[in-house]
């Protein structure tokens with residue numbers, strides 16, 4: 001049992017299927033008699049829709065139907081909802097424009113879906129989509145975050161008279177300003193947090209089928225758990241009973257936040273299938289996925305920090321502009337406050353804090369959660385500030401941090417926005433990273449690099465995460481007739497290896513053979529009533545915690561049954577390693593499960609069956625944290641930056657499977673490296689998307705990455721029974737500030753203290769040239 | 778206009794009627810229902826679609842089905858032994874956590890097998906360079922690089938963790 005229990009680097013049980021081509025992604029699903037969908041998308045970033053003519057398209061061979069926004073409206077299809085309710089300081093509410101599935105009067109970003117065309121083949125559908133004629137009156141557009149609040153900027157929603165969604169504030173600006181003024185040292189940073197495309201490798205895809213006889217709609221799509229989408233589709237959009245809408249994701253090719261959302265395409269395909277009484281399939285291509293998947297990040301931050309003579313923080317002021325796109329997505333507008341705000345100002349004790357957030361509309365696709373969801377942005381700000389503070393206070397980067405960490409003695413530590421840090425050894429974690437990265441001998445490596453004509457730099461970032469959001473989740477443990485045990489999860493594994501980890505937990509808690517446990521998830525028809533899915537690094541706490549609680553109920557009930565059958569007092573029955581023992585009598589858990597099916601074998605008051613379903617609940621989230629140290633080399637003649645060393649130390653609490661957690665770290669780091677070095681979603685001034693393929697958008701490749709040495713500093717969370725802290729997003733959080741720190745360190749000879757991400761060779765080269773000519777001048 | 782294409786797929790002769798413009802990836806996925814080969818992009822960048830054509834790795838989204846006429850294709854479904862014994866590269870991916878969501882994986886494994894075949898004794902740097910045409914969004918490439926190295930050059934696999 002030890003071999004498969006908690007903490008073991010068990011190899012994944014999902015792998016053989018995926019390694020032999022037996023995975024089942026949505027595009028692998030085809031239903032007898034299906035028609036194909038293609039979308040007519042807006043080529044304008046901002047335009048009035050004057051009319052639509054579908055007659056030519058409808059005459060093409062093989063075209064089955066065309067639906068535009070007007071058809072959906074006429075059929076009573078609802079709008080995509082947003083539940084945020086932020087207020088301006090004067091008490092007035094945020095602007096909340098409705099989002100139609102397909103707009104009827106105005107299109108507001110390039111790639112917005114305007115009509116769905118159904119035909120007998122994918123090719124015919126695409127050809128017909130090109131023949132649909134929309135009559136537009138083009139209007140000026142605004143795509144730039146920096147300029148969206150300019151007085152003369154075109155307004156995405158003219159009725160509001162501004163592109164500002166709301167001006168949300170926390171804290172007392174005048175008190176913070178006074179402290180900054182009085183501070184011994186005052187530093188400021190201006191940062192662009194670049195817009196990125198989450199870009200799971202599986203393009204978006206929907207297959208929908210409707211059976212009129214029982215009014216049953218089934219939708220296959222890559223998701224991060226279907227229940228919330230089912231609720232939206234049934235209640236808000238198609239107005240059907242919940243149990244008549246079923247969402248199935250067998251395998252999903254990456255989520256990263258962006259697959260947890262309801263998209264217009266899903267609604268349109270489902271609507272078409274229902275309307276036509278025929279299965280409909282849409283296979284998005286990569287360009288469509290770039291245009292219509294929600295994007296991540298896209299903030300501009302101005303931050304100022306005041307420090308005393310010892311380099312201790314006295315106050316922090318942070319002003320954030322957030323580009324939410326043309327509409328309010330489900331969560332986009334919340335990210336600085338509820339995402340980043342949870343953990344801001346990072347791992348540091350900040351006595352006074354003012355925080356201003358202005359989300360703003362632009363003529364671009366919405367932004368929403370992307371790996372880290374607000375926390376990478378927040379940590380990036382504090383870490384850039386700490387580097388600036390180190391400069392200004394003439395302290396080393398590690399020393400300025402050490403002086404300001406929230407200490408273990410200060411915990412539980414309440415953050416400004418009302419969260420409580422229960423555990424974490426920030427100084428210890430940083431020291432582990434510095435040691436593993438040989439921070440103290442860096443000068444030698446720099447010298448050696450210099451001899452090769454390279455600029456070498458080392459960077460450090462210490463960060464904190466918030467994981468396990470919405471900590472409510474259903475988990476069911478079911479004993480099958482053949483002796484297998486099924487975990488029926490409200491969470492949904494889309495690459496995280498839940499089948500493996502949950503099996504380890506069942507093995508640990510119930511002593512069931514690892515190989516006899518299987519995971520059932522990804523189908524709303526059999527998921528527990530409470531089923532939120534997997535996002536926000538929550539599955540270890542809510543899924544693992546749920547299995548733990550269900551197991552306790554099973555053992556308690558098992559003791560009653562075993563006691564009855566072994567003629568012992570239930571109190572006298574012990575349970576260990578899958579065996580109930582009373583005196584000399586023993587029963588395995590499988591035997592008890594078998595017996596429990598027969599009412600005649602049960603004591604009074606005990607219901608048949610050993611299965612249990614729990615709704616795991618917790619009041620609080622958990623706070624993974626870590627320290628990353630990166631070494632880079634820059635070629636000053638080309639500006640090319642290469643990562644040459646990477647150490648990631650994570651405190652993600654108790655580690656359920658180090659093999660899998662390391663995988664999460666490596667993957668997260670790569671996404672952080674991508675944001676730091678290569679990724680940038682660009683719209684031109686007219687709102688045309690310039691980066692809509694992997695030729696134009698810089699996905700990090702194997703050669704952009706270096707080997708990552710991942711270590712743990714385990715400090716179990718005190719607020720959940722497994723002591724876990726979610727590990728999924730830490731890598732993407734630590735990497736960007738560590739890399740920028742390393743680059744600036746490398747560029748010390750040129751006095752360059754900041755370059756905005758992505759750190760492309762061109763930007764680095766230009767900065768070096770400017771510094772050189774500046775010097776010469 | 779449809780064209781008859783006969784080719785060997787995973788050792789078995791298969792025929793299909795395709796359009797002149799049909800890609801090999803489409804032939805495999807849509808006509809032969811071998812959905813292990815994935816399509817992740819429209820621009821020959823991602824490598825999710827890599828198969829072996831006459832023993833060499835190619836992007837099946839980038840050649841026409843008719844170009845494979847009379848030739849021999851191996852897909853991810855045909856890599857393991859008929860008795861289910863995994864190919865060493867499949868085994869290595871499992872051992873080194875070379876996959877998470879699994880979407881890039883068929884292309885990565887087919888590419889990895891080709892890299893190892895062509896470069897015995899490969900360095901980590903070479904493997905990373907060779908993976909230029911394969912994108913993975915989940916793994917950070919670390920397990921993939923280790924898996925390929927473990928076949929091509931076991932001594933080069935770093936030992937700083939499991």
Ligand code: FES
Nearest residue numbers: 817823824826838
């Ligand atoms: S699908 Fe062939 S390279 Fe992307």
Ligand code: FES
Nearest residue numbers: 877881913914915
């Ligand atoms: S494992 Fe998900 S894209 Fe590579």
